[in-house]
Amino acid sequence: MKIMKRAWKLLLLFLMGMIVSESTAYAKESKEVKVAFTHDLHSHLEPFYLEEDGKEQQVGGFARIMTYLNEQRQSEENFLYLDGGDFSMGTLYQTVYTTQAAELRMLGYLGADAATFGNHEFDYRSKGLADMLQAAKDSGDEIPPLVVCNIDWEATLKSEKAEEGAILQEAFEMYGVKPYIIVEKGGVKIAIIGVFGKDSLECAPTCALTFRDPVEAVKDTVEEIQKQENADVIICVSHSGTWEDEKKSEDELLAKGVPELDLIVSGHTHSILEEPIIHGNTVIVSTGEYGARVGTLSMTQKEDGRWSLTDYKLTLMDEAYPEEKEAAEKIKELGATIDSDYLSRFGFTKDQVLARNPWEFTGINGLGEKLQEEPLGNLLADSYRYVVNNSDTGDANPAMVAVVPSGCIRDTFHKDKDITVSDAFQTLSLGSGPDGIPGYPLVSAYFTGKELKTMAEVDASISPMMTTAQLYVSGLTYTINPSRMILNKVTDVKFQDMDGNVQELEDDKLYRLIADLYSGQMLGAVTEQSYGILSIVPKDAQGNEIPIEQLEEHIIYVDGQELKAWECVARYLDSFEKETEAKEPEIPEYYSTTHDRKVVENDSSLGAVLKNPNGIALAVFAAAAGFVIIIILVIALIVRWRKKKKRCAGRKL
Numbered sequence: 190m191k192i193m194k195r196a197w198k199l200l201l202l203f204l205m206g207m208i209v210s211e212s213t214a215y216a217k218e219s220k221e222v223k224v225a226f227t228h229d230l231h232s233h234l235e236p237f238y239l240e241e242d243g244k245e246q247q248v249g250g251f252a253r254i255m256t257y258l259n260e261q262r263q264s265e266e267n268f269l270y271l272d273g274g275d276f277s278m279g280t281l282y283q284t285v286y287t288t289q290a291a292e293l294r295m296l297g298y299l300g301a302d303a304a305t306f307g308n309h310e311f312d313y314r315s316k317g318l319a320d321m322l323q324a325a326k327d328s329g330d331e332i333p334p335l336v337v338c339n340i341d342w343e344a345t346l347k348s349e350k351a352e353e354g355a356i357l358q359e360a361f362e363m364y365g366v367k368p369y370i371i372v373e374k375g376g377v378k379i380a381i382i383g384v385f386g387k388d389s390l391e392c393a394p395t396c397a398l399t400f401r402d403p404v405e406a407v408k409d410t411v412e413e414i415q416k417q418e419n420a421d422v423i424i425c426v427s428h429s430g431t432w433e434d435e436k437k438s439e440d441e442l443l444a445k446g447v448p449e450l451d452l453i454v455s456g457h458t459h460s461i462l463e464e465p466i467i468h469g470n471t472v473i474v475s476t477g478e479y480g481a482r483v484g485t486l487s488m489t490q491k492e493d494g495r496w497s498l499t500d501y502k503l504t505l506m507d508e509a510y511p512e513e514k515e516a517a518e519k520i521k522e523l524g525a526t527i528d529s530d531y532l533s534r535f536g537f538t539k540d541q542v543l544a545r546n547p548w549e550f551t552g553i554n555g556l557g558e559k560l561q562e563e564p565l566g567n568l569l570a571d572s573y574r575y576v577v578n579n580s581d582t583g584d585a586n587p588a589m590v591a592v593v594p595s596g597c598i599r600d601t602f603h604k605d606k607d608i609t610v611s612d613a614f615q616t617l618s619l620g621s622g623p624d625g626i627p628g629y630p631l632v633s634a635y636f637t638g639k640e641l642k643t644m645a646e647v648d649a650s651i652s653p654m655m656t657t658a659q660l661y662v663s664g665l666t667y668t669i670n671p672s673r674m675i676l677n678k679v680t681d682v683k684f685q686d687m688d689g690n691v692q693e694l695e696d697d698k699l700y701r702l703i704a705d706l707y708s709g710q711m712l713g714a715v716t717e718q719s720y721g722i723l724s725i726v727p728k729d730a731q732g733n734e735i736p737i738e739q740l741e742e743h744i745i746y747v748d749g750q751e752l753k754a755w756e757c758v759a760r761y762l763d764s765f766e767k768e769t770e771a772k773e774p775e776i777p778e779y780y781s782t783t784h785d786r787k788v789v790e791n792d793s794s795l796g797a798v799l800k801n802p803n804g805i806a807l808a809v810f811a812a813a814a815g816f817v818i819i820i821i822l823v824i825a826l827i828v829r830w831r832k833k834k835k836r837c838a839g840r841k842l
Contacts, residue, residue, distance in 0.1 A: 219489070223265045224487075226483070227272050228274060229273070230276045233249055234251050245603065252512035253513075254483055258300065265375075269302050272333070274304065276292045281618075288320075290322070290328065304426065305385070305456075306428065308389040311397075312621055313627070315357050315395075319356050335367075338406050339400045339401040340385075356397075379424060380423045382425045383426050384428070404443055404447060411450065422452070424450070426454045427440050427453050427455055430458030430475075440455040453473045454474055474501070482504060545608065546604060546608055548778075556595045557596065557656035560669065562784070567663065569661065572757040574588045574590075589700045592708060592712075593708070594659065600616050613759040629705040629706045631754060632709040634704075636702050640726065641682065642682045642696075645662075646679045658711075664685065665786065666683050703745070706741065762774075
């Protein structure tokens, strides 16, 4: 009898153990998390026009995003919203960055569970970023946790920018910036890490911080999380990006280097991943720029503790999502001081109409994708020369050439729409100058005719590989043959005025060139970056070389104020006259087409390929000829040796 009782007890314990085991496995398997994500919002708090697939419509805006997020939260207890950085720089709302912290406060209003820094958060330099964080904290609004794990404070505080680094260290501590945070959603414990990428740092010339290698820093942070936290899922908000070349795609390298990551929200490259990239158990997602789309995904935990993707979509924030009224009011409130605090110094107002655009310009996502002249690029470059040559800048020499890289153009002008001051600002909205006032200032520098030809060659040879480097030029005309060897694709470069008249460039003559500060610094870095193969050295009017770090000393001032790139666009548009009293000013027909500023002639014939070789090509040809001569000599020696060997063999016989 006792034996039977023990047997029943054992059986009962066994069954109970099975039930507990099954229920535990089921509970573990049934854990779910839903994530909404954005990145590269670039101050687009309000809806904007998007041209896509031949259709133009208003999309985006934080008030529409709020409506969408509210819908998701109603149906999901374990709902997470994350942002991958570059939440600032792109519209006039960035002009109150240091005083209102509009972007960060609106991310808090949207209920962001975490965000990270992008390179453009450093555009206002260390003090600007510190002031923005302080303004956000002082507002009393709900603000999102900020995470970044790879700042090397020790190296920063020993660097040449230690003073600025100390300002940021104090500001980050005040705000509460951390390497990672832990949040719980619906019983799911989530670790969220932030990381700042290598290319992001290269795109942040005013950043005073020193960063550790992203992969190594994330790996160390994951190890810390695994030791100290009992997290169910590990997510990384990364401002590193994905690229077509997998070997250079930073967030793919991160996924491979730190396979413990379950999810990477990938910012920086503005990638639209209609399908996620998956490496092992790590999912990489991106939803594009400006909040035109919000990405969402669902993940379910598997028996082994890792997570499987069960749903993924990118949702266009179009008219299907009406603006949430309270969010719209909040945005209006945050932008109330734009006119008084910023635009008043330029004599403009936010909604002031400058001109109407009757022409079809290339959409912003298409700019730079193809090596070609662009009417919009012509207009922007012409605006620099127009304003500089019609202002007292302290330099009597006219601006002969102006350049605008495609990567600096942040928006286009839409057909049959009025162009406001806000629209003009958005075309060239990046950065700030030493004055700390939003907008990159223009710089003036002198280059020889030979260097201007080299600049055209950089455009022809480099921009197909780096679309953001494509140059739109005022003052030059040049012909490109893509069939020729790299760094020898340009066959003809001349000066060209607005009427299409051309004249030869003199190799040793100095010409005054205008660019924004960032672009001038990039041009000045060509010699170093090409290891001396290409030579483009900024000079003053007397021909003295200007070190890159001293280029700020050549900023253009008008009436004691930095001349901003976007300001030139606004003033140029404002200069267009009415055709009649009844008709408002329009962008002239001149900008409805191209004007042979950049002529692309693909000709693979031998004559075209060898025509007008430059110094680099001649050196390559000489090296190739030398190599061929060496090969011929070696072959001749081998033949001679074999003949001699045969003769010797014959004698032995």
